[in-house]
Amino acid sequence: MDGKRRRNQLRVTLTVVFARGVLCHPCPPCPPWPLRWLKGQQEDKQDTDVHYHSLTGEGNFNWRYIFPFDYLMAEEKIVISKKESMFSWDETEYKIPARLTLQVWDADHFSADDFLGAIELDLNRFPRGAKTSKQCSLEMVTKEAELPMISIFKQKRVKGWWPFVARDENDELEITGKVEAELHLLTAEEAEKSPAGLARNEPDPLEKPNRPDTSFIWFLNPLKSIKYLICTRYKWLIIKIVLALLLLVMVALFLYSMPGYMVKKLLGA
DSSP states (O other): OOTTEEEEEEEEEEEEEEEHHHHTOOSSOOOEEEEEEETTOGGGOEEOOOOTTOSSSEEEEEEEEEEEEEEETTTTEEEEEEOSSTTOSSOEEEEEEOEEEEEEEEOOSSSOOEEEEEEEEETTSEEOOBSSTTTOOTHHHHTGGGSOEEOHHHHOEEEEEEEEEEEOTTSOEEEEEEEEEEEEEEEHHHHHHSOOOSBTOSSSOOOOOOOOTTOSOGGGOHHHHHHHIIIIISHHHHHHHHHHHHHHHHHHHHHHHHHHHHHHHHHTO
């Protein structure tokens, strides 16, 4: 292998996914699952397990992907070798951009899975991940030129939130979800010294995700589902409405009692 080409390993650890498309259809709850690959390696795409019965569209995964690849530093390209067809004797070498594609899908029991959104990161220059899910916005995709960019080949390790996007009926981009992920780039030598397993497997296994009691079959316990949806999704809205109603009641009582109080004052009672 020539000196300009380096064998690397990209480890992508996915922690949490919020899928807006799932939020829109909580009954029955639709489980999100993500899928990803490096450009040019679609046949080697990897996907997580499925977080079933998520009422909120939140999927907890704690799942590791591993992508070994050859990289030309001078050209900023990934090098892949594959046969052009099943009848080819020799492999053809291709140089392609170093891009990571992340997708989120809605796993369906009775029909084909539904595509919810995706994001493609140019590993040489992509926006730094947001620190929180609230700070993760559509502008990270639509206004890339105005944002500070980073390179995984210089940064080596980065963690944050990135948006999933898709086109709506008007062919305009909209945010359809968010993902918290960590990207860790190692050389082949570093990866050999510090091995890690796919998914949550040995070596260096990841902990099982925290999938709380929100993951249950809604039709077996509809009251619990309704309670969860109200308390979790609309808690602050309900509190605001209650406070507004209390304020209105107090104002109404004040206005109701004011005339009588004024009459008493005038009569000296």
